[in-house]
Amino acid sequence: MSDVPRLGVGIPLVGRHEELRALGAALDAAAAGSAGAVLLAGEAGVGKTRLIAETVARAQGAGFAVLTGRCLDTGEATLPYLPFTEALRGLAADRPDLVDAHPPLHRLLPGSRPREEISAGERDLGQLRVFDAVLSVLDQRSADDPVLLVLEDVHWADTSSRDLLVFLASRLGTQRLLVLVSYRGDDLHRRHPLRPLLAELVRLPAVARVDLAALAVADAEALVRELADGALDDRSIARIARRSEGNAFFAEELVSASDEGVPDGLVEVLLARLDRLTPDARRVLRAASVAGRRVRHDRLAAVLDMGVDELETALRSAVAHHILVPEPGGRSVTASDTYVFRHALLHEAVYQDLLPGERSRLHAAFAALLSPDCPGDREEPGAVAELARHALAAHDLPLALSASVRAADEADRRGGPAEVMLHAERALSLWPAVPDAETVAGVTEITITRWAAWAAAATGDPDRGVALAGRAVELADREADPLQSADLRVRYALRLLEMGEGEEPRRVVAEALAGYADAPLSGDLAWAHAVAARSAMRLDDIAEAGSRAYAALQVAREVVERGLDSHDDAVAAQADALVTLSVCEEALGRDEAARSRLAEAKELARTSGNLGVELRTFFNTGISLLDAGRLGEAVAEFAAGEERAVATGTTWSGYGLELRVAHVLAAHMRGDWDDAERSARMGAAAVSQTVATRVAAAALLTAVGRGRFDAVERRIAELLAGRPTDDQVLLLIGQAGAESALWRGEPQQALERIAAAREGLLAWEPHHLAGIMLCALGVAAYADLATTGALAHADAVRGAEELAAAGREAAAKGTPRGAHLGVEGLAWLARIEAELARARGDADAPARWAEVVVAFGYGDGYRQALARRRRAEALLAVDVSTDVRAEAAAELRCALAAATGLGAGPLVAAVRELADRAGVALGGGREEPVRHVLTPREHAVLELVAGGRTNRQVGAELFISEKTVSVHLSRVMAKLGAASRTEAVSLAWSRGLLDTTGS
Numbered sequence: 001m002s003d004v005p006r007l008g009v010g011i012p013l014v015g016r017h018e019e020l021r022a023l024g025a026a027l028d029a030a031a032a033g034s035a036g037a038v039l040l041a042g043e044a045g046v047g048k049t050r051l052i053a054e055t056v057a058r059a060q061g062a063g064f065a066v067l068t069g070r071c072l073d074t075g076e077a078t079l080p081y082l083p084f085t086e087a088l089r090g091l092a093a094d095r096p097d098l099v100d101a102h103p104p105l106h107r108l109l110p111g112s113r114p115r116e117e118i119s120a121g122e123r124d125l126g127q128l129r130v131f132d133a134v135l136s137v138l139d140q141r142s143a144d145d146p147v148l149l150v151l152e153d154v155h156w157a158d159t160s161s162r163d164l165l166v167f168l169a170s171r172l173g174t175q176r177l178l179v180l181v182s183y184r185g186d187d188l189h190r191r192h193p194l195r196p197l198l199a200e201l202v203r204l205p206a207v208a209r210v211d212l213a214a215l216a217v218a219d220a221e222a223l224v225r226e227l228a229d230g231a232l233d234d235r236s237i238a239r240i241a242r243r244s245e246g247n248a249f250f251a252e253e254l255v256s257a258s259d260e261g262v263p264d265g266l267v268e269v270l271l272a273r274l275d276r277l278t279p280d281a282r283r284v285l286r287a288a289s290v291a292g293r294r295v296r297h298d299r300l301a302a303v304l305d306m307g308v309d310e311l312e313t314a315l316r317s318a319v320a321h322h323i324l325v326p327e328p329g330g331r332s333v334t335a336s337d338t339y340v341f342r343h344a345l346l347h348e349a350v351y352q353d354l355l356p357g358e359r360s361r362l363h364a365a366f367a368a369l370l371s372p373d374c375p376g377d378r379e380e381p382g383a384v385a386e387l388a389r390h391a392l393a394a395h396d397l398p399l400a401l402s403a404s405v406r407a408a409d410e411a412d413r414r415g416g417p418a419e420v421m422l423h424a425e426r427a428l429s430l431w432p433a434v435p436d437a438e439t440v441a442g443v444t445e446i447t448i449t450r451w452a453a454w455a456a457a458a459t460g461d462p463d464r465g466v467a468l469a470g471r472a473v474e475l476a477d478r479e480a481d482p483l484q485s486a487d488l489r490v491r492y493a494l495r496l497l498e499m500g501e502g503e504e505p506r507r508v509v510a511e512a513l514a515g516y517a518d519a520p521l522s523g524d525l526a527w528a529h530a531v532a533a534r535s536a537m538r539l540d541d542i543a544e545a546g547s548r549a550y551a552a553l554q555v556a557r558e559v560v561e562r563g564l565d566s567h568d569d570a571v572a573a574q575a576d577a578l579v580t581l582s583v584c585e586e587a588l589g590r591d592e593a594a595r596s597r598l599a600e601a602k603e604l605a606r607t608s609g610n611l612g613v614e615l616r617t618f619f620n621t622g623i624s625l626l627d628a629g630r631l632g633e634a635v636a637e638f639a640a641g642e643e644r645a646v647a648t649g650t651t652w653s654g655y656g657l658e659l660r661v662a663h664v665l666a667a668h669m670r671g672d673w674d675d676a677e678r679s680a681r682m683g684a685a686a687v688s689q690t691v692a693t694r695v696a697a698a699a700l701l702t703a704v705g706r707g708r709f710d711a712v713e714r715r716i717a718e719l720l721a722g723r724p725t726d727d728q729v730l731l732l733i734g735q736a737g738a739e740s741a742l743w744r745g746e747p748q749q750a751l752e753r754i755a756a757a758r759e760g761l762l763a764w765e766p767h768h769l770a771g772i773m774l775c776a777l778g779v780a781a782y783a784d785l786a787t788t789g790a791l792a793h794a795d796a797v798r799g800a801e802e803l804a805a806a807g808r809e810a811a812a813k814g815t816p817r818g819a820h821l822g823v824e825g826l827a828w829l830a831r832i833e834a835e836l837a838r839a840r841g842d843a844d845a846p847a848r849w850a851e852v853v854v855a856f857g858y859g860d861g862y863r864q865a866l867a868r869r870r871r872a873e874a875l876l877a878v879d880v881s882t883d884v885r886a887e888a889a890a891e892l893r894c895a896l897a898a899a900t901g902l903g904a905g906p907l908v909a910a911v912r913e914l915a916d917r918a919g920v921a922l923g924g925g926r927e928e929p930v931r932h933v934l935t936p937r938e939h940a941v942l943e944l945v946a947g948g949r950t951n952r953q954v955g956a957e958l959f960i961s962e963k964t965v966s967v968h969l970s971r972v973m974a975k976l977g978a979a980s981r982t983e984a985v986s987l988a989w990s991r992g993l994l995d996t997t998g999s
Contacts, residue, residue, distance in 0.1 A: 012936050013054050014226065015219030016047065022210050023055045023180070030178035031062060031146045035206060037169045037179040039198065042212030043186040043322075043342075045249025051212065052150060052182060059148040059178075065141060066148045067091055071156040080160040081108050083151045084134060091141065098140055104133035127160070131167045138168075139175050146176035155183040155194055162197050172206040185211070186322040186342065214246025223248060227255045235682045235692070243344060250345055270349040276321060280306065280314040285323060289351040290362040292386075293344055294327070297337040303365035315339065364394035371399060384410060388423065392430075398440050401430040405441045408451055417649050421455035424448050446475045450488065453495065460652025461688040462498050469495040486515030487524050493531050494612075497538060498654030499690075500726060506535040523569025526556035530576040537580050540815055546584045552577035572610035575601040579616050586624060589819030595624055611648050615641055615655035622662055627816075629823035629858030631670040638663035642679070652691050661728070664698040668705075669824075671861040673902050676702045690726070693719055697729045700736030704743070705862055707905035710971055712740050730760035731770045738777040743906045747781035747790070751799075754778040758806075767813040769825055775807030776831045783839035800839040807832045827855035827863065834870065845874040862907075865898035869911050876918050889920045896922060905934075934972060941968040946985045 013020075026038050042048045056066050067090050069083030085108045092099040092109060099105050107130055141147050151157075151165065168179060188195055201207050215223060220241035228237060232255070244251035274282055287304050288295040301311055318324040323346065324339040341347035354362075367390035370383055388403035404427040411419035427448050431437045438444055449472040457465030469492040476485040489512035493505040509532045516525045533548035552573050559570035578601035585594035598621045605614035618641025625634035638659050645656035652660075660679060667676035680699035682692060696715055703712045716737050724730060734757020741750035754774050761768040779800045786796035811821055811829055821829075834848035842848075849871035856864040872888040872895070892915050899907035915922050934942065944954040951965045973984045 012226065013050060014223040015215050016051055016054075016212075019051060019210055019212060020054065022208070023051070024058060026178050026180075026208065027055070027059055027062060027064070027146075027148070030148070030176055031064070033174050033176055035142075035172035035175040035177040035179075037172060037181065037201070037204075037207045039201060039207065039209045040180060040182040040212060041185040041209065042182075043214075043247065044184050045247045046212050046214060047248040048182045048184075048212055049152070050248065052152065052180065055180065056148065056150065059146075063145055064148045064178075065091075065094065065145045066150065068150040068152070071151070071153040071158075071161070080158055081130075081164065082158060083154070083161055084108055084164060087149060087151070088134075088137075091137065095141060098137050101140075102133040102137050104129045105137060108134075127163070131164055134164060135168060135171055138177055142176040147178070149177065149179045151179065151181045153183065154181050155187045155192070157194070159193070162194065166197060166200060169201055169204055169207055172204075190320045215248065216246065217241065220244060220246045220251065224251050224255060227252060233682070233696075234680075238682070245343055245345075247343065250343075267349045267352065270343075270346050271353060273321065273323060273346075274350070277317055277323070278314065280310055281317040281321075281323075284311065284314040285318055285350050286354055286358065287362055288324065288339065288341070289347055289354065290359065290390075291366060293347045294338055294340050297339065299366065299369055300339075302369055303362060360394055363390045364396070366390045367394050367396060367399065381410070381414075385419070385423065388426065392426070397430055398434050401427055401434045401437060402440050402442065404430065405443055405448065408448070412451065415649060417455045417458035417653075420451055421459050421461075424452035424455060428452060446472055446479070446484070446488075449475060450491070453491065457495055457498060458650045458653040458656075460657070460691040462495065462654060462657075463688055463690055466492075466495045466499055482515045483519055483524075486512040486519075486528065489515070490524065490528050490531050493535065497531070497534055502535065502538040505531070506539065509535055521555060521559055521562070522564065523556070523559055523566030523573060526552050526559060526570045526573035527576075529555060530573040530580070533577055533580040537583055542584050542587050545580055549577040549580045549584070553581075568608045568610075571604050572608035572613050575604035575608060575610070576613045576616065578604070579613070579620055582620060582624075583817070586627075586818045591624065591628065591818065595621065598624070611645075611650050612653065612655060615645055615650065615653065615659060618644065619655050619658050619662060622659070622666070623817065626662070626666055626669075627818055627822040627824075631666060631859035635663065635666045635670055635672065635675075638666055639679075657691055657694060661694050661698045664695070665701070668701050668862075669860045671859075671898075671902055673702045673705065689722060693722060693724055693729055694726065697724075697732040697736075700732055701739075704736050704739045705902065705904045705907070707743070707971070709740050709744055710967060712736060716740075725760075725763070727761055727764040727768070727770075730757050731768075731774070733757065734760075734774055735777065738774070738781065742777070742781060742784065745784075747784040747788075750781040751778055754781070754803075765814070767810050767815075769810060769814040769816060769821075771810035771814070772807045772825050772832070773828045775803045775810065776828045776835060778803040779807070779832055779835040779839065783835050786839045786841075797839050800836050804832050804836045823855075823858045824860075827852065827858070827860070830855040831863075831867070834867070838870065838874065843878055846871055846878065849874055861898045862902055862904060865895040865902075865904070865907060868892070868895040868898075869907065869914065872920075873914055876914075876920075885918075885920065888918070889915075889922065892920060893922055938968050938972050941965055942972050942984065942988055945969065945981055946988065 023038060026036050029036055040048055040051065056068070059066055067087040069085070069087035071083050088099065088105060088108055099109070138147055138149065151161075154162070154165065157165070165179075165181065172179070183194060183198075188198075202209055214220075221237055224232070224237045224241045224244070232240070240251060240254045244254055274285065277285070284300065284304065284306075287300060291299060297315070300315075301308075304311065306314070315324065319326060319339070322342055325342050327338040327340055341350075351359075367387060370387040370390065384403050385407040388400055388407050391397075391400035391403055404423045408420050408423035408427060411417075411423060427441065428445070431441075431445055431448075434440055441448070449468055453465050453468035453472055456462070456468055469488070473485065473488045473492050476488045479485075489508050493509040493512065496505040496508065509528060512528045513532065516522075516528055519525060529548050529552035533545045533552060536542075536544035536548055556570040556574035556577070560567055560574075564570070578597045582594040582597040582601070585591075585597060598617050602614065602617040602621070605617055618637055622634045622637035622641065625631075625637060641659040642651075642656075642663050645651045645653065645659060650656045664676050664680045667673070667679060677699065680695055680702070682695055697719060700712055700715060703715075716733055719729065719733055724733070734753055737753035737757075738750040741747065741753060754777055758771060758774055761770060761774075782791075782796045782800035782803065785791035786793050786800070791799075807829065811825060814821075816822060816825065830848075830852045834845065834852045836842075837845040837848045849867050852867035853864055853871060856867060868891040872891040875884050875888040875891070878884075892911050896908065896911045898904075899911060912922070914920075941954055944957060949957065951962050951969070955962045955965045969981055969984070972988075973981070
């Protein structure tokens, strides 16, 4: 047997709070002299053993004597009292005197005495005397210390052990004893011998039952995140958690797998359950797997050539062995009865095990049931989507095409853009392979392409949306229909705008307006003007944007007044034009007028049913509030827009994505870092690289602030490998990369990253306002080089002055959203001057940093805390008088409180390091806040290192690799600001990270 530890060993227990509370209460009751038994039930792999291990650890910590016995799957070769034999061996080793005082126990301990020494009378002892001896020895042992008797996997227990368990449970009273029994509920078929025993036990007053259900979604994701240990992104974590359905063992297997299928080892475990079934039952399960995870009884009967009795017997067997589960509604067999595979991975394993020919034949049979020529329930919701899947798997391409088109139409009517995308893309892929496709489909290729373009943009694939929208224009141009071509050009321009384009959308929408030259008034024409206004705004042409927006309003209002057919489109165009006008108002300094227009636009957009415009109103309102420094209101607006996007299935549409990213960044600025991290989690969303990159980049700032430098550096490398061109992504990589480098003591790397980001932003704007922030961080890097002596002081000051000048130029020549530079830009400008004073060593540095503290006072508590730390440092450098030291200490306390509340580990460590170095007493509780700087795994590694263990010894003790130990140590050293493991331990001792009573 391999001695390689399982993947999940050594990680914290995830979830199970209620179960632990129940078991803890049972332990407390036992310790107080109220004996009890707990039946712990759960399916295989759900985490029973881990929960028992946690309970055992708690019991040992409370002074319990723990006796453990395990049942084995020995088939017919059962050994009487096997779990009790194991448990009593432990007792005999601990207290041989107690065991020797009860001769009947020697029957359970072969080898404890030679058989010839056992008297004939002892050999003839009945089972009752053995039972009495077990109860007596447990009673006596519990008189000294409370006892926890653990019996694991009793679904495999022998008859004698089951009888002894009932005997013990029925005689529990004032002993200080808890009996903890585990079993697999999913293994208990109808005739399993444990079933009647459980029914008898649960009626006893001292017996409680704890059902261990699957982990909740959040807990399953937390488990996968622990198992992956930084090796998986959020999307992969959510996907694996979803597939595991809360089963810990399945999660471990899926994390260790390298592909999307079910791992071979797990397939073998799952399919082993089928070996106990009859051939007919296995045949039924194979057919059921083709139907999907759920299958109706009547459909199974229709595709299988089996008699009624044979089918029902086979289904009964599959249900009894917990392979299939009847959906609620009773167990009687009717035409509408539905069966569900107990676990999705079980369904996948059975389906993967099918032979190719068998799979095609069964899919064809199900397709025949759902085809238009077959009477029945094919018009039920989802039936055409199911038909499309079966037809494609059965290689019936014409049927697959027609069903896919109908499924896309149904999904559109139900407001499901993701499903529209799935079915429309499938139809487009089948189109060239089906003769006379338009007749078969019942719609044109342009129509399907338009559906697909909208759905792609709405579900997180803007690149695909642009490509499809462009393809729709090409197809329309071949048809020589000017109005259709103009309409599709407007849609194409919208897709281009979502991708951040400027010149190309303006050209495309100009062509569309030319196509409408002789057309009557319509909502489409209003939209053309509205999109033209957006395009002009993207190019900062305020005059053109305002003119086009007013034209859109005029056309839209006339369409509404005349009651023309395109009423809703006109109202949506009117709302969109109002949003563009609000941006024009802000550029002129009329902020309240701008927000008034946005409020009107939001109401119109909701009335028209146009989600894209409605989300645009949320986004622009939030940005307006953010620019004014009203962070709380901005975060609330972004969150509300995000909720609306989620509720309508447009989470990853153009403005759905903008809202998500803005929410992450605004929450970070406001100090709601937990909220920022939650919002940045992608989950299992199937989005394009463009979308994933934007969200991942937004998450970097909080990760840096919390000291997750290894993860940040990995993510930056991944993002750069994708050669990003989006200005916001370039900016965030530059900012987070520079801050990470500064915290890690690599100012030269910070300068390189800042230079790369500034160069990338030049392609967007010669005086990008983000340059202010980048230059501030660059001046900080030069200040670090100057103060550490890593660069000649004159050279460092010269570099700092050059970047300071570049930052001032960006502020002077850049184009702000409003009439003046916003509060954030002004705050970063103040930091430029303070960092420059630090680089020069100016005497007015404390005053400069005080200005930064005030400037970030609009709500960015983290940046303000950073400034307080620098101001304290500057105060201590220029004056050591009592009053100044008191002022510096006050700044450090404020900074420490803010950093601790945020979980900003590096800043906490930096503040404490400065206080220790200057001999400033911060006061207050140190240990608990500081302890939270490190993760539980990092803390465990640090404790073992402090105890003198090598990396290899630490790895062996925690069941992790030596390389992983090194990674954790690197993180600890970075958080503590230590240059070596020895220094890390020393700093940990001084800062209360290590228990002074430990080894």
